[in-house]
Amino acid sequence: xxxxxxxxxxxxxxxxxxxxxxxxxxxxxxxxxxxxxxxxxxxxxxxxxxxxxxxxxxxxxxxxxxxxxxxxxxxxxxxxxxxxxxxxxxxxxxxxxxxxxxxxxxxxxxxxxxx
Amino acid sequence: xxxxxxxxxxxxxxxxxxxxxxxxxxxxxxxxxxxxxxxxxxxxxxxxxxxxxxxxxxxxxxxxxxxxxxxxxxxxxxxxxxxxxxxxxxxxxxxxxxxxxxxxxxxxxxxxxxxxxxxxxxxxxxxxxxxxxxxxxxxxxxxxxxxxxxxxxxxxxxxxxxxxxxxxxxxxxxxxxxxxxxxxxxxxxxxxxxxxxxxxxxxxxxxxxxxxxxxxxxxxxxxxxxxxxxxxxxxxxxxxxxxxxxxxxxxxxxxxxxxxxxxxxxxxxxxxxxxxxxxxxxxxxxxxxxxxxxxxxxxxxxxxxxxxxxxxxxxxxxxxxxxxxxxxxxxxxxxxxxxxxxxxxxxxxxxxxxxxxxxxxxxxxxxxxxxxxxxxxxx
Numbered sequence: 001x002x003x004x005x006x007x008x009x010x011x012x013x014x015x016x017x018x019x020x021x022x023x024x025x026x027x028x029x030x031x032x033x034x035x036x037x038x039x040x041x042x043x044x045x046x047x048x049x050x051x052x053x054x055x056x057x058x059x060x061x062x063x064x065x066x067x068x069x070x071x072x073x074x075x076x077x078x079x080x081x082x083x084x085x086x087x088x089x090x091x092x093x094x095x096x097x098x099x100x101x102x103x104x105x106x107x108x109x110x111x112x113x114x115x
Numbered sequence: 116x117x118x119x120x121x122x123x124x125x126x127x128x129x130x131x132x133x134x135x136x137x138x139x140x141x142x143x144x145x146x147x148x149x150x151x152x153x154x155x156x157x158x159x160x161x162x163x164x165x166x167x168x169x170x171x172x173x174x175x176x177x178x179x180x181x182x183x184x185x186x187x188x189x190x191x192x193x194x195x196x197x198x199x200x201x202x203x204x205x206x207x208x209x210x211x212x213x214x215x216x217x218x219x220x221x222x223x224x225x226x227x228x229x230x231x232x233x234x235x236x237x238x239x240x241x242x243x244x245x246x247x248x249x250x251x252x253x254x255x256x257x258x259x260x261x262x263x264x265x266x267x268x269x270x271x272x273x274x275x276x277x278x279x280x281x282x283x284x285x286x287x288x289x290x291x292x293x294x295x296x297x298x299x300x301x302x303x304x305x306x307x308x309x310x311x312x313x314x315x316x317x318x319x320x321x322x323x324x325x326x327x328x329x330x331x332x333x334x335x336x337x338x339x340x341x342x343x344x345x346x347x348x349x350x351x352x353x354x355x356x357x358x359x360x361x362x363x364x365x366x367x368x369x370x371x372x373x374x375x376x377x378x379x380x381x382x383x384x385x386x387x388x389x390x391x392x393x394x395x396x397x398x399x400x401x402x403x404x405x406x407x408x409x410x411x412x413x414x415x416x417x418x419x420x421x422x423x424x425x426x427x428x429x430x431x432x433x434x435x436x437x438x439x440x441x442x443x444x445x446x447x448x449x450x451x452x453x454x455x456x457x458x459x460x461x462x463x464x465x466x467x468x469x470x471x472x473x474x475x476x477x478x479x480x481x482x483x484x485x486x487x488x489x490x491x492x493x494x
Binding site (some may be wrong): 081087088089090097098099100101102103105106109110 | 471
């Protein structure tokens with residue numbers, strides 16, 4: 001290999017490392033932001049829940065809502081809406097670009113005979 | 116090994132076999148084409164380890180003008196061999212393997228000598244027992260492939276969904292494919308195969324290649340199965356494909372049995388409207404069109420938009436509309452492909468609710484062909 005090539009490749013590598021370092025710093029900063037936000041949301045969520053309990057106690061018993069989904073199915077629906085598969089095939093995998101999944105929909109809304 | 120043959124008859128078969136030969140294979144000998152010359156016929160074989168195609172050119176058929184002077188086998192580099200054969204000057208050509216694997220191809224004044232490979236190293240084709248045979252009409256089978264293969268997944272991360280699931284039971288042949296976003300299912304009655312019972316998954320890619328080989332002059336396709344291979348016999352040609360291993364998800368329960376809203380409409384009219392709406396939806400990030408059913412004035416409204424470009428609305432008058440008001444969003448590309456598979460037919464679309472999959476069936480014979488599309492949630 002030519003000596004100049006050697007220098008060039010060192011230069012290239014240095015540049016790549018620098019870029020990597022920048023990226024890392026940026027990622028760390030992003031993570032910190034996300035964590036901060038998360039902490040805020042947790043606190044807010046707690047407040048909201050407290051408030052909800054208060055309101056629920058004030059109100060007389062609500063009539064049954066329009067939704068007929070069971071609690072566990074509602075949980076699955078929530079996960080699906082957050083962008084995760086809840087079906088047997090791809091459970092826990094991310095749904096790319098909010099793609100729809102026929103298996104998940106079956107799990108959430110499908111009729112199922114009780115054993 | 117030495118034979119002389121009519122070039123156009125040979126090219127026709129060569130083209131078929133070449134479908135299986137890939138230049139990107141990791142096994143070098145599979146870039147070659149195997150020629151087996153017997154006293155009464157020559158056999159061409161091509162393979163990419165997933166698909167293998169074998170075809171026989173018999174000497175009895177006078178159109179082939181096949182004259183065998185010496186029997187034998189050779190593997191020739193497929194790409195060069197076919198290009199050479201196609202460019203030869205005369206109507207007939209002679210292939211002669213001299214000493215070793217050097218092969219001489221002559222036609223008129225042109226003479227090529229190319230290096231072949233040892234036929235002993237060529238992998239053996241799977242042996243499939245001939246007792247389990249199902250015979251299908253070529254045109255029906257081709258239609259079935261065309262209708263189901265569209266829903267096959269292209270993502271290698273879901274290997275099992277890259278195939279079409281075939282079930283033969285009680286004289287009924289069922290083909291299902293899904294990529295988890297949409298599903299296509301076709302049934303064919305096969306009363307003569309009443310006691311056969313199969314459950315296999317055939318790679319969609321193999322089926323696409325196979326359907327290209329089913330010409331108008333091949334009325335019947337025979338399907339034979341073994342543990343991990345399927346063989347389709349079309350006249351003198353045998354098409355082998357690997358089967359996909361694993362359990363196909365249960366799809367029978369995915370198809371809704373009831374519906375609250377149904378719309379009957381001409382497939383081409385809806386297809387054209389969806390096509391227009393998708394012009395804009397393709398520009399937006401989530402690529403959906405909204406489909407609103409309005410029973411009070413018996414209309415259907417299709418709406419597509421892209422925040423950057425603009426929006427489109429189109430009102431359609433379906434032939435028939437019953438049930439509740441509904442608003443649903445879906446990926447227009449799935450809809451377009453599904454509609455194309457119906458051709459010119461009148462179709463019935465059945466919805467249950469905005470979040471559940473909906474089905475499309477032809478109004479005639481709605482039992483045997485179903486397309487299912489899942490909606491996209493919009494907030």
